[in-house]
Amino acid sequence: MLTDTNQPKLYGDYFYKFFQCPHWIWYDIYGDGQHKREIPPLLDLIYKGKAVDAGKGLATHKKFEQINPDLFKDLDEAFIATVELMKQGKNIYHGLLMSEDWVGMPDLLEAREGQSNLGDFYYVVYDVQNSLEMRDEYKFQLIFYSLILERIQGVRPTEAYLIDAQGNEVGFKIADYIDQFHLTRQQIEKILNGEKPAPFLKAGCKRTPWYSLCIAETQGCNDVSLIYKISQADQRRLYDIGIKTVDALAAIKPDELQEKLEDWPFDKIIRFSNQAKSLTTGQPMIIRKPNFPAVRYEVYFDIESDPLADIDYLLGFLIKDTKTGDVEYKYFLAKDKEHEPEAWRKFLDYLAGLEDFVIYHYAFYERLVFDRLVTRYGAPASLVEKFKENTIDLHMKLVDSAILPIYFYSLKDVGSYLNYKWNDPHAGGAESILWYKEWLETEDEAIIKKILRYNEDDVRATMTIKDWLAEQKPHKTKEELD
Numbered sequence: 293m294l295t296d297t298n299q300p301k302l303y304g305d306y307f308y309k310f311f312q313c314p315h316w317i318w319y320d321i322y323g324d325g326q327h328k329r330e331i332p333p334l335l336d337l338i339y340k341g342k343a344v345d346a347g348k349g350l351a352t353h354k355k356f357e358q359i360n361p362d363l364f365k366d367l368d369e370a371f372i373a374t375v376e377l378m379k380q381g382k383n384i385y386h387g388l389l390m391s392e393d394w395v396g397m398p399d400l401l402e403a404r405e406g407q408s409n410l411g412d413f414y415y416v417v418y419d420v421q422n423s424l425e426m427r428d429e430y431k432f433q434l435i436f437y438s439l440i441l442e443r444i445q446g447v448r449p450t451e452a453y454l455i456d457a458q459g460n461e462v463g464f465k466i467a468d469y470i471d472q473f474h475l476t477r478q479q480i481e482k483i484l485n486g487e488k489p490a491p492f493l494k495a496g497c498k499r500t501p502w503y504s505l506c507i508a509e510t511q512g513c514n515d516v517s518l519i520y521k522i523s524q525a526d527q528r529r530l531y532d533i534g535i536k537t538v539d540a541l542a543a544i545k546p547d548e549l550q551e552k553l554e555d556w557p558f559d560k561i562i563r564f565s566n567q568a569k570s571l572t573t574g575q576p577m578i579i580r581k582p583n584f585p586a587v588r589y590e591v592y593f594d595i596e597s598d599p600l601a602d603i604d605y606l607l608g609f610l611i612k613d614t615k616t617g618d619v620e621y622k623y624f625l626a627k628d629k630e631h632e633p634e635a636w637r638k639f640l641d642y643l644a645g646l647e648d649f650v651i652y653h654y655a656f657y658e659r660l661v662f663d664r665l666v667t668r669y670g671a672p673a674s675l676v677e678k679f680k681e682n683t684i685d686l687h688m689k690l691v692d693s694a695i696l697p698i699y700f701y702s703l704k705d706v707g708s709y710l711n712y713k714w715n716d717p718h719a720g721g722a723e724s725i726l727w728y729k730e731w732l733e734t735e736d737e738a739i740i741k742k743i744l745r746y747n748e749d750d751v752r753a754t755m756t757i758k759d760w761l762a763e764q765k766p767h768k769t770k771e772e773l774d
Contacts, residue, residue: 300484302477304396304433308340310480311429312496314489315509317480319502322488329501337600342421350400350420350455356383367395374401375444381413391443398437399455409446416449417441422457422599426464428472430454435466435473457599492517492524495700507699514538518699519567526564529553542568563695570697577695578764584684588615589649590758592751595661596743598725603629604661605728607639608747609651610755619755621748625740628732633669640671643679651679654703654754655687686757693761707753710760714749716742 300321309316319328350356357377364370367390374387384401400418408414417437421430434452442448451463483489493510494517497503510518514537517527533552535541541549546565550558570577589611596606608623622642624635653659659680666676691701698709704720716723724746731739 301393301395302436302480302484304398304436305340306480307432307436307476308429309500310476310483311427313494313500313502313506314479314483314492315497315506316500316502317483318488319500319505321484322486323502323505327502327505329503331499331501350385350418354383354400354402354418356385356400356402358385359387378403378410378415378444381411389437389440389444391440394436394440394443396433396437396440398434401441407447410444414445414447414449415441416452418453418455418461420455422602424456424458426454426456426462428476431464431469432473432476435469436477438466457602490527491515492527493699494524495702498700516541516568518571519564520699520701522564529556538568538571541565542572566695570695574697576697578693578766579695580693580766581764582689582693582761584758584762585650586614587648587650588613589646590614590755591646591649591651592754592758593651593653593658594747594750594754595658596721596724596728596747597661598728600725601629601729603632604665605632605635606724606743606747607635608744608751610748610751612755621751623744623747625744636665636669640675643675644672649682651683652686652754652758653683654685654750654757656685659683659685686754686761690757690761694764703750703753703757706757710756712749712753712756714753715745716749719746719749 306317309320359370359374359377364373367388370388371390374384374389377384377387378401381403383403386397386399387401389396389398389401398417399420401415402418403413403415405412406414417434419430419434423430431452434454438449438452449466451465453461453463455461491510491513492515493507497506500506515527516522516530516536516538517524518538519541530536530541535544541564544565546558546561549561549565550556553561566577566579592610592612594608595604596608597604603626605626606623608621610619610621612619624638624642626632626635662679665671687701687703690706696706696709698705704714707714708717719742724743727739727743727746730736731743
């Protein structure tokens with residue numbers, strides 16, 4: 293059951309890495325380390341949606357024994373210790389599973405009544421995630437652990453389980469996804485054996501230590517994956533009809549493309565075609581002029597959260613008086629979980645005092661957090677209605693109205709394209725979380741100033757996008773673009 297050092301090992305976290313960017317696995321094994329960007333461990337956990345101490349989340353649900361692989365001299369020793377606990381029918385936190393070239397460490401191995409070659413019980417696997425989604429990488433990782441279990445105990449579990457961000461236990465049947473799992477596993481094994489994946493740029497690439505190589509390689513061949521929101525299936529389909537580059541996609545007429553891709557919606561073809569033309573020319577394309585309400589006060593809203601600590605610690609916003617032109621940054625800060633309700637109440641009080649206003653935010657997150665805080669701490673129905681009726685998602689407005697010569701449409705990408713200058717160009721939401729944790733430990737006011745400056749940058753960038761959109765006029769009619 294121990295590993296064969298002559299074979300490349302397949303680790304459980306490879307499924308997460310594969311779904312972020314398949315090149316991550318390849319570069320980890322075969323890449324030049326001088327190009328690798330170091331990602332702080334906590335930042336890596338934030339990206340993965342993993343709790344720092346999943347044991348705390350599990351402790352409210354299960355009793356378990358803990359294995360700490362770091363205390364053992366090698367994987368084999370940690371595996372032997374895990375099997376010894378399994379023979380006793382113990383629930384095990386962070387046990388290490390191995391069989392031949394497969395290695396995994398599920399958050400929990402739970403013993404259930406039944407028959408296996410271990411005794412009158414068998415094991416199932418759990419993972420804890422700070423997410424409400426049962427994403428494929430979570431399912432496949434759990435299936436991977438379950439298949440190793442089958443090799444050890446002689447019985448394949450029928451189900452695997454996720455404990456989500458709200459503490460809910462969510463199970464799924466392994467048989468429903470086993471075929472998809474094996475297809476993905478085979479792709480990963482090809483990478484382990486030296487087959488480099490085809491160039492493909494996706495948002496997940498940004499979260500890898502090898503982003504600089506991913507984007508350089510994709511730009512170098514001008515691959516169609518540079519098109520915003522294109523999937524790998526879309527890429528393969530375009531390859532099949534001889535279109536591999538952005539230039540080739542820009543050159544073909546949408547009607548001709550529709551003849552070759554009859555199963556694609558024409559709106560999708562138009563979007564990809566226009567995006568390719570924008571990238572080729574380096575010019576934005578305004579499809580339609582967005583409408584914005586004429587109000588006295590424009591509020592640009594941005595929230596900073598730490599999903600690992602389950603706290604929304606900063607509610608920040610920029611207030612623009614359209615009559616006077618005055619702009620003011622305001623915020624409500626929670627020092628810890630105990631102070632979160634107070635920050636929320638102060639925000640509601642401020643909202644109650646607003647008249648003739650609109651709230652702008654970028655992407656869905658602020659609406660999601662607002663709903664979460666309403667559920668958690670309550671709010672007058674009139675205020676909830678007031679917020680929702682007067683809220684506009686600028687990301688949706690932008691994507692509906694404009695095509696930009698950029699690869700991603702995040703706030704940072706769009707703001708930078710429009711020449712907004714962040715005080716810290718490398719800062720992001722994850723860095724804000726790290727600063728917040730550091731501030732809690734040190735109470736250094738210089739750190740909280742960094743957090744506030746970053747949050748203010750985000751809301752000012754949001755205002756920059758809105759102001760730019762408001763000034764634009766369509767270049768052509770939709771029919772002309774089609």
